[in-house]
Amino acid sequence: MAEADPIASLSPAGERYFNRELSWLAFNQRVLEEAMNRAHPLLERLRFLSISGANLDEFFSVRVAGLKGQQLQDVDLRSADGLTPAQQLGAITETTASLMRAQQKVWGALHGELVQVGIEVIGPSAEMDVGCAGWLREHFLTQIFPILTPQALDPAHPFPFIPNQGLSIVFDLERLSDKQPIRELVMIPSSLARFVRIPGEPMRYMALEAVIRRFSADLFPGYRVRNSGVFRIIRDSDIEIEEEAEDLVRYFRSAIKRRRRGRVIRMEIEERIPEPVEEMLQDMLQGHEAIVVEVEGFIGIGDLSGIVDADRPDLKFEPYAPRFPERIREYGGDCFAAIRAKDIVVHHPYEAFDVVISFLKQAASDPDVVAIKQTLYRAGKQSAIIRALIDAAEAGKSVTAVVELKARFDEEQNLMWADALERAGVQVVYGFIDWKTHAKVSMVVRREGDQFRSYCHFGTGNYHPITARIYTDLSFFTADPAYSRDAAALFNYITGYVEPQRLEKLVMSPRDLRDTLCACIDAEIDHVRAGRPGTIWAKMNSLVDPAIIEKLYAASNAGVQIDLIVRGICCLRPGVPGMSENIRVKSVVGRFLEHSRITVFGNGKALPNNGAKVYISSADWMPRNFDRRVEFLAPVENPTVHDQILDQVMVANLIDTEQSWVLDRDGHYTRLEPGDRPFNLHRYFMTNPSLSGRGAAQEHGAVPTLRLRGRA
Structure with a gap:
């Protein structure tokens, strides 16, 4: 029987409350435990491991960044369990160190199991036949080498800016002609996949940094590599809203750029990294007061998701095809007729998110539909929801979209959608400056005879086709006039700040x-x-x-x-x-x-x-x-x-x-x-x-x- 780390607090107030941050870390520990759950197929266990790594990155870039900011500004804002920012940071540092060690231990175990089923992750000095070695060198020279830009680290070349989650290698070199030492930095572009798949069987993968190390002689001709070390940084990625921001769109465009240059919160370095290189990196972080973690193993656990994509269906969950609600099929696919007959709830991902898309597509093409109102918190990169709204606007319908710019890490995508919607004639509203519009509501107004009827969708999850395949959520459809009146009042509140005096159903x-x-x-x-x-x-x-x-x-x-x-x-x-x-x-x-x-x-x-x-x-x-x-x-x-x-x-x-x-x-x-x-x-x-x-x-x-x- 597995048991996750405790989340007990360190203060008297902790007798009533668990600490929020430690509770989140306990959740991520449970995610990590699934990586060792043999009830799951092997590559799905690897997926859980990678999710635990990605989760931890976001935790540092947002939650730990916020606490660090409070600490640096001497803000004594205590948590509900009574801890100061400094106390919380101390507990977080200790807990995450243990969690990261556990991640490496799990990776070691999974690595061994993967080898047994024909999937290998090999190092830079791995032996391979002439054909594979030649292919890998050709791949490096044509697909990787042209993108790399080594930079000398000396007084004439200040330490360059490294983006959030940036992975880099520092090389200590010796020039063969005169034995002079030189230090070079190679930043690995995020546009490159973290792993290179080598042709043939068994499936062999080599991490990008291992490939670069293997062919360092091609990257640095005339030099001998004395030492090298990999490191990775996590930056503050949160965006704070200024109350007086006059133009929310302009503010977010600039804030997204500032986010990329946020304070360094954590740096992961290889445990075997040379001491002089570590000292140099520490100097680079002066003023950031970052948490420095020495990693024995693979740096950037979240990137292991690249191996999960391996074409081995036998090592993954059996594919699942969501059902389309039979209630709607009985009405020939007419969503409005089915909803008009009786309220319906759709349980995602067991029932298809396509029903939500069909609801809006039908609204866009139905000549009797006169208006659509829609909240958009997260919609994804390729959204049929956005396409339906654009089609509806281009068909002459009144379409209003409440686009939430403060949806963390989706701000840039939402700005792009807002531009596309506005070009199509959609009335785009950004809601409140101080509040996020997190409600998931869609409303369609349709002319039926000599009156109008409204159809509403209320969701517990986002209008996002990808997450709808893995998140369990409920979609509630109704044509009840009371819900419709409340939905209209909600939209008027968001778009015109008209606070409802009375709501019949909604809270x-x-x-x-x-x-x-x-x-x-x-x-x-x-x-x-x-x-x-x-x-x-x-x-x-x-x-x-x-x-x-x-x-x-x-x-x-x-x-x-x-x-x-x-x-x-x-x-x-x-x-x-x-x-x-x-x-x-x-x-x-x-x-x-x-x-x-x-x-x-x-x-x-x-x-x-x-x-x-x-x-x-x-x-x-x-x-x-x-x-x-x-x-x-x-x-x-x-x-x-x-x-x-x-x-x-x-x-x-x-x-x-x-x-x-x-x-x-x-x-x-x-x-x-x-x-x-x-x-x-x-x-x-x-x-x-x-x-x-x-x-x-x-x-x-x-x-x-x-x-x-x-x-x-």
Whole structure:
């Protein structure tokens, strides 16, 4: 039974809260653990390892960068668990050092297993036959050498700028003609793939830095290589918004450029790097106060994803083709007719994201559609959603797109989409300066007879076709006029700052989402006091907000039974007598990334029950989602959709035993044992249809009923 590192805090306030940053690191440890999970195919295990590396890079470039900035500016802003920035940085440095050592250990194990199945990652001095050696040298001379630009490091050549995640090699050389030493820097361009595949069998890969080292004589003719060392840097990549930014688009164009030159936060160097070279690199970082890590093994674990792409389907998950909802097929593919007949929820990635694209494509081509309104947080590089909006505008429809420029690391892509949309005649709105528009909402207004009807889509995930294949999310479609009026009010709030006076169905942040959740929790407390069961189930990515956590503690003390499925960060301490003894927390990490946000209140009965209050949302329970983002919380009232989300999605998450971790009061995550009746929620949804998507087919083939185990 695997056990992840604890996330306990170092201060008295930590008795009530886990530290946010250490909790995130514990999540990344769980991701890394999947790389050693033999239930997964070998290349999928390698994928988990690479994800843990990429995750850690982003953590340093954003979260650690923020703490470092506070420390350098003497900002004594303590975390909810009472730690100063310096204390948090100390704990992070210690924990990440252990995590990075574990990554190298896992890579060593996977490397050996890959060799056994015919995939090798070889070093610069590896032996190969004449044909392969000749091919590799020719590849270097024609495909790599022309792109490299060695730079001498001496008083006449100041140390050059190295971009974020830049990988470089320092060479200590000796000129053969006069034995004079010289030091050269070779920055490896990000445009080059990290690995070179050598033709033939077995599959052999050589890392780019190893190829360069192998042919250093071609790169430096007339010199002898005395030593060389690889290093890599991570820079501050966050963008801070200036309240007085008059032109948000112009500000972000310049901010993206500034991001590339952010402060160095971490530098990874080869453990065997020569001491003089290490001293030189340390001098280069003066003023940055970067965290320097010596790596024994492969630098840049995230780049191992390049090997995952190997053409070995036998070492990957079996391909999965998402289902298209039968309900919509029954109406000849007419999304509007299907939605008009009854609300529907689509469960991604088990059901195709194509239904969302079809909804908008149909709106673009339908002559009776007069208007489309759409939020865009992340849409991807090749977006059919954007194409549909452009087609609709070019067809003369009124199209409004709320493009969020503050979607981290997608700012540049979103600026490009905004330009393309505006050229097509779309009214592009950038929302609020201080708040991110994180709500995922689409609204289509259609003329039907002598009146208009609106069709709405509310999503827990992004309008992104790639992530929709690996993230589990819910797409809720409805033609209910009350939802439509609320969606219109939400768009008017974003585009014209017209705050809704009254909403019939939706709850919004930063308006009243936190207060509404607290009121619902209070209602469960009242049920217990009246002698009825009080129960709460909630599923989210992160639980950080202290006010919500305190309200959950109060509910636990009152006797409310609370089950939380928190994939990533959880600052709540479960199972503490007198504080949270009635709260249980689990995390699910597996083939798909659990991303949907669902909240269920028992409403005076044990869960699940038909009268339970079920909500879906775009928001996690974090201060930023409640206070600095435009989010929605939507009630689900249609009986079939209600049953699907409650009796299928939530129950499956609660009874999963094959990819679940349980959090204890001390901050340890322990992997559940599958037991005599193992259950894998991802496998269940891949092999069983959803309730609301079945339509009339539901009558001919029932969906298997899930039952809670060990609960009333």
